[in-house]
Amino acid sequence: MSTPVAPRPIPVALLGLGGVGKAILSQLLSPPLASRFQLVLIANSRQSLSLPLPASPLTPSNYQPILEKYGTALDVPSVVSVLSTHPDAPGIFIDSTGSDVIPGMYPQILSMGVHIVTPNKKGFSGSEALYKSITEKSFPNTPVTVYGESTVGAGLPIIQTLKDLVGTGDEIEKVEGVFSGTLSYIFNEFSKPEGSTVKFSDVVKIAKEKGYTEPDPRDDLSGSDVARKLSILARLVPTAPALPEGYASIPTQSLVPDVLSNASTKEEYLERLEEGDSFFANLREEAQKEGKVVRYVGVLDVKEGKVEAKLAKYPVDHAFATALKGSDNIISFSTKRYSPRPLIIQGAGAGADVTAMGVTSDMVKIYERLAVTRL
């Protein structure tokens, strides 16, 4: 047993080369990961490039023109075939796209013995039918794993911690948190423990200027991103309410006020944003009178059998009020063991590098699981 272990590197295909995809590429090409994984293919939404390159090595700075010049039309099934028939199979399929088509292929990909790691929330937060067909084809029902740590809180260890609590027999009572970096920033600025008078519309505009929002801020303010994350966590808790339609089954408070729901373009919406200011100002005033702040939170209350994404008020000395800063996420787990005080995890919950880390740390877990079989 004292022979040094040097498992063969695991073949990897990376689909999606946006901000997160580029950061994954960069991490996979650098130590210590470069010796554990071998990229066999990268692809953007149109083109794929087989690796290694015949001449110079791929780098984070040279792949773009090479992909454009030598890439061939992306065909997902043949990417999966490459991974499943590779001499060093089983391989890992990284779905770093925002596609809602590729997650529909996860069950088939897993059936071919290929592992999946993804920051894409769609496969885990949609219909229960898809979710079940994914989990049926993966561990512990098969030897193949599908991991998505970065779908909630980016690189923060949220999903692994919840799995550890459930997997060691703890009873989850409540999971509650600020899950959106955008909404964290907006409410940390709008409603401070020491009081604040800034207008909601101004904060949203600043957030957009700083690049903290989606191109159309309504995509953040609708709350659906928070609902998707909540549905991913709820499905890990056996005693949580069923969500047949995933995030769409979760009551979700939209922050696009009724008066603005008829705005037809994001430009019109942004121009008319002030029309919603009185709603938020009233809410903040009400909270201040109670010694509280306003936060947009996701709550899985197992005891009450409720899952909700909504505005809520928290005392000014609550962790969601005082400890939360910037655009950080904060998630608190109240359980039978972690009681009366919860287990809390806090930190950047968005951004390319930390999201990529959620992906690559999942890949390390697969590497360690496969190590014994790959000597």
Next chain:
Amino acid sequence: MSTPVAPRPIPVALLGLGGVGKAILSQLLSPPLASRFQLVLIANSRQSLSLPLPASPLTPSNYQPILEKYGTALDVPSVVSVLSTHPDAPGIFIDSTGSDVIPGMYPQILSMGVHIVTPNKKGFSGSEALYKSITEKSFPNTPVTVYGESTVGAGLPIIQTLKDLVGTGDEIEKVEGVFSGTLSYIFNEFSKPEGSTVKFSDVVKIAKEKGYTEPDPRDDLSGSDVARKLSILARLVPTAPALPEGYASIPTQSLVPDVLSNASTKEEYLERLEEGDSFFANLREEAQKEGKVVRYVGVLDVKEGKVEAKLAKYPVDHAFATALKGSDNIISFSTKRYSPRPLIIQGAGAGADVTAMGVTSDMVKIYERLAVTRL
């Protein structure tokens, strides 16, 4: 690949049946862990009992008299033999003792192909010679793993998070935290953001009465427990300073004041505790003038090349001042990726159930790693 996976349960020996050992036993005998692990032996410091029992099943409430009646003298090498020769080997050796002898046997246990999980800090926080001989015999140098998540922060995911950061190529700048539940409670009571006038000696006495301290409070107040945890973390960071003697190489501020260092018994120490009050009162006053609180922290400052366990002052709006409550631990990771704001993990860092969870969650990781090979 669609055949359901039902890996054989992993044989386990549990040594140490104090508070944490009993909680481990209870978790291992309950769902969902009971179907994944099979206890083949339990032992306290004197006697061991082979399992399963011939008649009734073992339970957390019946083991004590059975062990006393039917137990045989504990012999660690033969326990290891049972695990290494078991038909369902490799097995897991749980060292839930406080022994400083058993950690010396880890290298040999690992050499026999037996995995180790332990809340015992001694093997990882002592001499570098022992630490190296343990790590040389374990993954990634061999297929056998040694895990100790519960040695720092009990069930909180501190070690795994640090491994994930390092393992995915992040650069650790600083790890800083309140690592002792006892010292957390004492300073959260003694030095509050809103001010406090209570005497240090009174807080220590209350902490002792509440059962938050070791039988001799000097064992907590010496700071060596914090230094041990720090050394365990520092050794996971390749760029951290070397610690040839482990915790003993870390400058550690003792909270047993010089005037009390000549107390020969814990009774004399507790009686004379007030003699140290002025030292702490002065420190608190100094901090209050600066708008700060006093905390006992462990700091690994990689940039400065320093590892220290010491009293330090933090602004009243710092997470260590406002967010920290009760006897919770709080640990903050500042890295290249988690910058300018750190990744923070907070919650109960002591107690039998959460410490046992740190052990059993490590065991689940081994189960998952071995699953593919045990079908």
